[in-house]
């Protein structure tokens with residue numbers, strides 16, 4: 001029997017389909033690494049304009065879940081329906097070191113006009129730094145550039161993996177405010193991982209928590 005299924009149920013074919021509504025539908029029956037079952041019966045949706053925080057202890061499977069939702073890991077039992085236009089923000093800014101701030105946006109979004117890339121840089125407070133290389137930017141500026149790049153393509157789905165971790169409190173606060181504003185403008189379906197309950201309470205309209213071994217979802221209303 002396919003793992004994660006109850007007796008009598010038909011196996012769900014592995015598929016990753018495009019969702020035209022801008023919403024995300026996640027149905028993970030099982031995710032294994034080798035013989036180890038990491039995720040079991042993880043089912044949830046995120047609608048367009050909704051921000052959902054994903055909490056859980058270290059090593060429980062949060063990043064694994066994000067990678068499945070993003071389509072980076074297709075080796076699981078179940079299905080994910082998501083919009084095609086997606087952006088990801090990681091703990092590290094993951095910028096191209098030998099490209100200018102402007103090129104870091106345009107190379108990822110060849111479809112947008114240069115004026116939009118410049119406008120996004122201005123929107124995140126990097127006006128005048130268009131030709132700067134990432135290493136000449138402060139960590140806060142690099143994170144702002146990563147946000148500008150994520151939002152430049154008007155994503156329908158935004159996935160963030162601990163985007164504010166290891167920032168000093170003042171910088172984390174200003175990044176949170178900027179992210180809140182950008183999300184309010186673009187209204188993507190947003191799913192983000194955090195260890196900080198305060199971040200979840202501030203940004204998210206709903207909190208999901210992974211618990212147990214193998215991990216499954218325990219929903220919380222806030």
Ligand SMILES: Nc1ncnc2c1ncn2[C@@H]1O[C@H](COP(=O)(O)OP(=O)(O)OP(=O)(O)O)[C@@H](O)[C@H]1O
Pocket residue numbers: 033038056057058059060061062063064065
């Ligand atoms: N590529 C892999 N191969 C084998 N095991 C893996 C792989 N990636 C993750 N794991 C294991 O899967 C489990 C979940 O890992 P994951 O990184 O998703 O946890 P996490 O909740 O994001 O942790 P953290 O909060 O520390 O980042 C862990 O036990 C990890 O060791």
